[in-house]
Structures are given as C-alpha cells and as structure tokens.
Amino acid sequence: MxxxxxxxxxxxxxxxxxxxxxxxxxxxxxxxxxxxxxxxxxxxxxxxxxxxxxxxxxxxxxxxxxALSPIDISYGDIVRLTRGSLALTPCASRFAHESCTNCLPESECRLHRIMLRVRDETARVLDSISLAEPVSLDI
Amino acid sequence: MxxxxxxxxxxxxxxxxxxxxxxxxxxxxxxxxxxxxxxxxxxxxxxxxxxxxxxxxxxxxxxxxxALSPIDISYGDIVRLTRGSLALTPCASRFAHESCTNCLPESECRLHRIMLRVRDETARVLDSISLAEPVSLDI
DNA sequence: CGTAATTCTATTATTATAGTAGACAATAGC
DNA sequence: GCTATTGTCTACTATAATAATAGAATTACG
Structure with missing residues (x-):
C-alpha cells in the first residue's frame, strides 16, 4: 500500500x-x-x-x-521518490534493491521472480503517465 | 510492500x-x-x-x-487472503474496497483511476501464476 | 499413559506512520 | 525599516502495525 x-x-x-x-x-x-x-x-x-x-x-x-514541466514528471518518478520503490518486496526493487530478511538466496526464491514481474508491470503503467495527463476514465 | x-x-x-x-x-x-x-x-x-x-x-x-491442489491456488488468492488486497490504495481494492481517508470523492480523484489500472495489471500477473508453477526465470 | 505434534490466547518489543508545536528565516510591499 | 505573510527546520508525540515470543491447552498415535 x-x-x-x-x-x-x-x-x-x-x-x-x-x-x-x-x-x-x-x-x-x-x-x-x-x-x-x-x-x-x-x-x-x-x-x-x-x-x-x-x-x-x-x-x-x-x-x-x-520545478519541471508536468509532462516530465511521471507517477513512477513520484512513487520512487516518496516511497523509495515501486516493488512489493525489497528484493524486487530496481533502484533500491535490498535482500529480504530471513529469505532464501534470491536465485532460489520463486517469490522473488514473481515480484520482479509485478514490479515491471507496475513500472510500465506508472512510468507511462505524467502529471500532465488528465487521466480520464478511458485511458 | x-x-x-x-x-x-x-x-x-x-x-x-x-x-x-x-x-x-x-x-x-x-x-x-x-x-x-x-x-x-x-x-x-x-x-x-x-x-x-x-x-x-x-x-x-x-x-x-x-487443502486444494497447488494448481488451484494462485498467488493472487494468497495475497488477497493474507494481505486483504492487491491494490496500492484502499480505494483501488476490488474485494476490500474502502475510501481513502482525507481524500477527494473517488469520481474526482485522478490517483484513484491510476491505481485501478495498477491493480488490474498486478492481478493479471498474480492470478495467472499458481503454486504448481515452477516459476523459472523465463516465464 | 507418554510423547510428539498442532492450537490458542496473551503479551511484548520495535518500528513506521501520521500528525503537531513552535521557533526561525525570508520576502514583498508600504 | 516595519510588518504581515509565507515557507523551513527540528523536535516531539500519539497511535497503530508488525514481528515475534511465551506458555498453557489440545489432539492423536502407539
């Protein structure tokens, strides 16, 4: 959340x-x-x-x-800045990667791989919308 | 997270x-x-x-x-059960919807619409993978 | 009965979150 | 220069969530 x-x-x-x-x-x-x-x-x-x-x-x-034009600020940028990461686990963060506590090595962790995919999809959505967007119901 | x-x-x-x-x-x-x-x-x-x-x-x-066959338990199910929701805001949850505190009416909230899209993408990923999946690096 | 296992209720420690208080600094306009 | 207005900073507090533990109770097999 x-x-x-x-x-x-x-x-x-x-x-x-x-x-x-x-x-x-x-x-x-x-x-x-x-x-x-x-x-x-x-x-x-x-x-x-x-x-x-x-x-x-x-x-x-x-x-x-x-400080920038609205079109140059994406929702992805904002969330990364204020929350640190788009990911759902520390290990799935691209820019603020940390290993999860009490976890298996990442190479063996199935959850890790799933969370990478979720993060990628989240990034795809949030990086494609900027503050200039009206964000109507149909976009 | x-x-x-x-x-x-x-x-x-x-x-x-x-x-x-x-x-x-x-x-x-x-x-x-x-x-x-x-x-x-x-x-x-x-x-x-x-x-x-x-x-x-x-x-x-x-x-x-x-209690069920692994193929009948999706990661989406697990996250919804243990965390209550896949969404990033209370207002974007499909099954545990709540309005966010101190927010504008949802019909006027741009963030709400964006979060619906993120939730849909997250659900698409997590509902498509079950506990039976080996989740190798290439899926 | 005894042992190996889960179950339940309660409690605790730590951290994160949300928000407030109040002194301080800068600026514009008269 | 004065003053009202507006942002800045440090510190603090209250509440809730999270992570984990303690210990007694229950169950079932042999």
Missing part, C-alpha cells in the same frame, strides 16, 4: 500541475483544495523541495510550483 | 505445494527449509488453516498440507 503521506504528495503535485505557469501557489491553497492537513503538508512539500521536484519562494506572495 | 508475514506465508505454501500428496508436513520442516521463525510460523499456519487454504492434523505424525 502507498502511505497516506505518499498519497498526499501525489495529490499536492497534481494540484501544482494544474496551476503550472501561474506563479507560486500558497500551501493553504493546496491544503484546502486537496483536503490535506496543512501542518503535515509543510513536511511533505519541504521534502519534495529538497528532492528537487518543486521550487519554492518564501515571504509574501510566496508558495510552491513544479 | 508485502509484509514479512505475507512473504513467510507464501513461502510456506510453496513448500507445502512441493510436498503435495505426501501426507502431513510438520511445521519444523517448513520452518527449517524456508528459514521462517518456528513460533511465528505457527501463527501464520493457524491463520491459513482457519481460512481454509491448508488442512492440519495434530498429534504424532501430524502437520500441514494444502
């Missing part, structure tokens, strides 16, 4: 994508529209800023905006 | 599939071969037994065995 925090991050980024090119969007705007607890959102947006996904400006008329 | 417990459950069931038709397999056999803490495995196998996936016999020469 994606954590609540990851879900908030994605919806916040969607909101910024919707207002891309309109200058800084204040945090309270995002919080209210997307129903995200404001204080928690400060933590989330600060992390996204540190990771280079959003730019910020302090002070009056400050706020947040996407 | 799948929990450690779910991963143990899957590997335990694989072990039982490997010895299907050979009578009761004692818990310690499974624990040793699969490197699963024995006491924890009792909890896991008891649950699988309550859910009807394995049958058990107590006492001397007792143990566990699959």
């Amino acid at each position: 994606l954590s609540q925090k990851t879900r908030y991050a994605i919806r916040a980024l969607q909101h910024l994508a919707d207002h891309h090119g309109e200058g800084p969007v204040p945090l309270t705007d995002i919080a209210e529209t997307q129903k995200i607890p404001a204080k928690f959102l400060t933590v989330i947006l600060s992390e996204l800023s540190r990771e280079g996904l959003v730019d910020t400006q302090r002070g009056r008329d400050g706020g947040y905006w996407l | 799948l929990s450690q417990k779910t991963r143990y459950a899957i590997r335990a069931l694989q072990h039982l599939a490997d010895h299907h038709g050979e009578g009761p397999v004692p818990l310690t056999d499974i624990a040793e071969t699969q490197k699963i803490p024995a006491k924890f495995l009792t909890v896991i196998l008891s649950e699988l037994s309550r859910e009807g996936l394995v049958d058990t016999q107590r006492g001397r020469d007792g143990g566990y065995w699959l």
Whole structure:
C-alpha cells in the first residue's frame, strides 16, 4: 500500500500541475483544495523541495510550483521518490534493491521472480503517465 | 510492500505445494527449509488453516498440507487472503474496497483511476501464476 | 499413559506512520 | 525599516502495525 503521506504528495503535485505557469501557489491553497492537513503538508512539500521536484519562494506572495514541466514528471518518478520503490518486496526493487530478511538466496526464491514481474508491470503503467495527463476514465 | 508475514506465508505454501500428496508436513520442516521463525510460523499456519487454504492434523505424525491442489491456488488468492488486497490504495481494492481517508470523492480523484489500472495489471500477473508453477526465470 | 505434534490466547518489543508545536528565516510591499 | 505573510527546520508525540515470543491447552498415535 502507498502511505497516506505518499498519497498526499501525489495529490499536492497534481494540484501544482494544474496551476503550472501561474506563479507560486500558497500551501493553504493546496491544503484546502486537496483536503490535506496543512501542518503535515509543510513536511511533505519541504521534502519534495529538497528532492528537487518543486521550487519554492518564501515571504509574501510566496508558495510552491513544479520545478519541471508536468509532462516530465511521471507517477513512477513520484512513487520512487516518496516511497523509495515501486516493488512489493525489497528484493524486487530496481533502484533500491535490498535482500529480504530471513529469505532464501534470491536465485532460489520463486517469490522473488514473481515480484520482479509485478514490479515491471507496475513500472510500465506508472512510468507511462505524467502529471500532465488528465487521466480520464478511458485511458 | 508485502509484509514479512505475507512473504513467510507464501513461502510456506510453496513448500507445502512441493510436498503435495505426501501426507502431513510438520511445521519444523517448513520452518527449517524456508528459514521462517518456528513460533511465528505457527501463527501464520493457524491463520491459513482457519481460512481454509491448508488442512492440519495434530498429534504424532501430524502437520500441514494444502487443502486444494497447488494448481488451484494462485498467488493472487494468497495475497488477497493474507494481505486483504492487491491494490496500492484502499480505494483501488476490488474485494476490500474502502475510501481513502482525507481524500477527494473517488469520481474526482485522478490517483484513484491510476491505481485501478495498477491493480488490474498486478492481478493479471498474480492470478495467472499458481503454486504448481515452477516459476523459472523465463516465464 | 507418554510423547510428539498442532492450537490458542496473551503479551511484548520495535518500528513506521501520521500528525503537531513552535521557533526561525525570508520576502514583498508600504 | 516595519510588518504581515509565507515557507523551513527540528523536535516531539500519539497511535497503530508488525514481528515475534511465551506458555498453557489440545489432539492423536502407539
């Protein structure tokens, strides 16, 4: 499962994508529209800023905006950044691979091979959709 | 991510599939071969037994065995039983649907639609593989 | 009966998650 | 320069989930 925090991050980024090119969007705007607890959102947006996904400006008329064009940010990127991995087991992660605790060697683990396939399919879907996508019911 | 417990459950069931038709397999056999803490495995196998996936016999020469033929147990079934859902968000679960907390209505939530697609792809993979599969590197 | 096995209930330790508090820093506009 | 506004950072807390253990109870075979 994606954590609540990851879900908030994605919806916040969607909101910024919707207002891309309109200058800084204040945090309270995002919080209210997307129903995200404001204080928690400060933590989330600060992390996204540190990771280079959003730019910020302090002070009056400050706020947040996407550091890249929406079309250049895929859902796969976001999940990898906020959650660390798309995979369902540590051993199946491509970019954050770890061996599972108390497991057989990967070469003997049937679950490992299955999880690689699930990860590949998940990546195929999430890497093909960007924040620019309207994501209507029929895509 | 799948929990450690779910991963143990899957590997335990694989072990039982490997010895299907050979009578009761004692818990310690499974624990040793699969490197699963024995006491924890009792909890896991008891649950699988309550859910009807394995049958058990107590006492001397007792143990566990699959209640169904390995070919009739898919990885999708196992994950749904032990984890509740294949989906990455509560709102994207087909059999254990819940609305996400602090979310927009599902009809307006772009993330919801994306997660439905990921769940469908995950289900396609996991429902197509059964415990009878050797799951070699090339399938 | 005795031994080898599973079963059940309860408990614990650890970690992750979700969220809050409050001091601090920067900026724009008057 | 003042001040209101807005983001930043560190620390903290409460709750829940996870992983695992303890120990008594039950069953069944011989």
